[in-house]
Amino acid sequence: MSLVEERYEKWVHHPNLDPRYKDVLANMSEEEKNDAFYTTIEFGTAGMRGLLGPxxxxxxxxxxxxxxxxxxxxxxxxxxxxxxxxxxxGYDNRHMSRELAFDCADLLAKNNIASFVYDSLRPTPMLSFAVRYNHCFGGIMITASHNPKEYNGYKLYDNKGCQLVPALADAVITEVNAIEDELAIDANCTEEQKKLVTVMGDDVDQDYYKHVLSIQLNPDVKKDIKIVFSPEHGTANIPVRDIFKMTGYTCIPVEEQCTPDPDFSCTPTPNPEQPGAYELALKYAKENDADLILVCDPDADRMGVGVKHNGEYVVMTGNQSGSVEIEYICSQLVAQHKMPEHPVMFNTVVTSDLGEKVAADYGVETEKTLTGFKFIGEKVAKYEVTHEKNYVFGYEESYGSLVKPFVRDKDAPQALLILAEACAFYKQQGKDLVDVLEELYQRHGTYEESQVALTLSGEEGAKRIQKILSDLRAEAPKEIAGVKVVKSEDFQTQKIYENGEEKPLEGFTKSNVLKYFLEDGSWVAVRPSGTEPKCKFYYCIKGTDKADAHKKTEMAQKAMSELTGA
Known part of the structure; x- marks a missing residue:
């Protein structure tokens, strides 16, 4: 009997199998059976995430x-x-999220461990805040973030409200892997143990709101803007609308997308990185002549932004909106004489170079981390102890940023508020956020950043992704689209290759990431997703202007596709 058959038979005949799964298992095709049992679901860069089902x-x-x-x-x-x-x-709007959250609380209680569970769905950053508010040992968030409706997931947090970094995650994984029979576990705690479960409510929310309001740099700015906002059926609906009401902004909600619908019925996608997330919001924006479109992913750690520019709506990338946030925050800190000593900004190895150049213009150092906001949270915790540097901003290219670190994860409500303020501030100067971005290009060079995600599902897909990376390691490209590769970094082997020499790559945990630096100041990076069956290709292409950068980007994407067979 194969391993897949062995696991399948164990589940089918186990007396503790949840009854809802019996019919699904009985009707599985061989292909579905293999995909459901060929491996055990594992922790990635953002915890454990996968398809719902037996x-x-x-x-x-x-x-x-x-x-x-x-x-x-x-x-x-x-x-x-x-x-x-x-x-x-905490938990989001997805299928089973609330049930799984309270089941976790009961199972912890059975182990005589206290828990604090939100009374209803909340954003991921609010869970991070709750860990700190309650002085907890850790946190659990039930969410699949921006993934499609078929998914759910599980994130773990440390006592700082930061997702577990590899050393801590490895310690937990050792304990998880020591459990041989997941079906034998139940969450039947006693009534006395049940008292260890505390349900959280409005008191934590209000303290979080107070902290979010504290990020404002110009709270008295004339709020002569209209904002169309969509929570994409997720957790941001109440918190974001409350925050905009408190701060006096005109917020027009996309009503059809404000219900916490696990099927995301009124949006083509809940992912702000995809155009479908903006379709209905764009319609609202045109009808209301809005200045700004703001959307959140379901667990409200990521956000997307659209800007009215020359009568049309332009959707910014995460790299672009992050760069505008940096420009606004740094310029105002300097203008108000509030820039701290030894300021530092954090971003990742696959984030655009533009943000780093903007920060440097204001004397702010940039430190890079691997992908995953936990690494930025880890840096924040380090300098909180050493006081060597002072936090100014942190962001990733995937629409995630953190203005103030009272939360230790991406915080969309903070980002939305600072972008609304920036929009209002620059409007008084006759500019919009795209104008600000264009000025950054003029000062620092024009970049086009993009990401191509190759979806490869199942066991064969996983093997294909590994082969793409291993083939690139075996024979690294010497040029990409006719532009010479002058340096490469391998975060798995932790080596830098430059001018025919090999040097150690220091300061990073081992990770399956390759990055190629080109002679013209561009770069290309490749990594497998930690949460989805995808191989991701990142491009940061520098051009003489937007048209040149776009042409070079297309050529680089074509070259990498031919090189990897992707």
């Missing part, structure tokens, strides 16, 4: 219980105080 390679009540029991065992090894401090738990 199987060891799926998100379901049994695989979540296995992860939570492993986490509980890890907490207990940290002592009685860790158990008393407990775990904050």
């Amino acid at each position: 199987g060891t390679n799926r998100i379901n009540i049994h695989t979540i219980r296995k992860a939570t029991q492993g986490y509980a065992n890890y907490i207990k090894k940290n002592g009685e105080e860790a158990c008393k401090a407990g775990v904050a738990i």
Whole structure:
């Protein structure tokens, strides 16, 4: 009997199998069976994420219980105080999210570990905040972020409200992997143990709102703008609308997308990186002559922005909106004599060079991290202790940023508020946010940043992704689209190759990422997604103007496609 058949038969005949999965298992095709059982779902750059359904390679009540029991065992090894401090738990609008969240709380209680669970859905940054607010040992967030409706996921946080960095995640994974039978775990705690579960409500929200309001740099700016806002059926609806009401901005909600619908019925996609996320918001914007379109992904850690520019709406990339945030924040800190000593900004190795140049213009150092906001959170925690540098901003190219680190994850409500303020501020000068971006290009050079994600599902897809990376390692490109590769970085082997020499690549955890620097100041990076069955290609292409940068980008994408067979 194959491993897949063995696992399948175990699930089908196990007495503790959740009854809802029986019919699904019975009607699985061989292909579906293989995909559901060929491996066990694993932690990636943003925790554990996968398709909902029965199987060891799926998100379901049994695989979540296995992860939570492993986490509980890890907490207990940290002592009685860790158990008393407990775990904050949040969840989004997805299928099973609330059920899984409260099941986690019960299972922790069965292990005599306290928990603090939100009474209804909340954004991921608010879960990070709740960990800190309640002085918890850690946190759990049930969410699949921006993934399609078929997915759900599980994120773990440390006592700083930061997603677990590799060393801590590895310790938890060791405990999880030691559990042989996920189906044998139940969450049946006693009534006395049930008292360890505290349901959180409005008090935590109000303190979070107070902190968000504190990020304003020009709170008295004339708020002569109209904002169309969509939570994409997710968790941002109430918090963001409350924050805009408190600050006096005119916010026009996309009503059809304000219901917490797990099927995302009124949006083609909940992912701000994809054009479909803006379709209905664009219609609202045109009808209301809005200045700004703001959208959030379902768990409100990422956001997207559209700007009315010369009568048309322009959707910015995460690199572009991040650069505009940096320009506004830094310029105002300098103007108001509030720039701290030894200021530092954090972004990732696949984030555009433009933001770094903007920061440098204001004397702000940039430190780069691997992809995953936990690495930025780790940097924040480090300097919180050493005081060597002072945080100014942190962001990723994938629409995630953090203005102030009272949260230790991407925080869309903060980003939306600072972008609204920037929009209002620059409008008084006769400019919009695209005008600001164009000025940055004039000062620092024109860049076109893009990402191509090759989706390769299942066991064969996983093998193909690994082959793409291994083939590139075996024979690195010497040029891309006719432009010489002058340096390459391999974050897996932790080596830099430049001018025929090999040097160590220091300051990063090992990660399956390759980056190629070109002679004209451009670069290309390749990495497998940590949360989806995708191989991602990142492009930061420098041109003499927008047309030149776009042409070079198309050529680089074509060259990489031919090189990798992608």
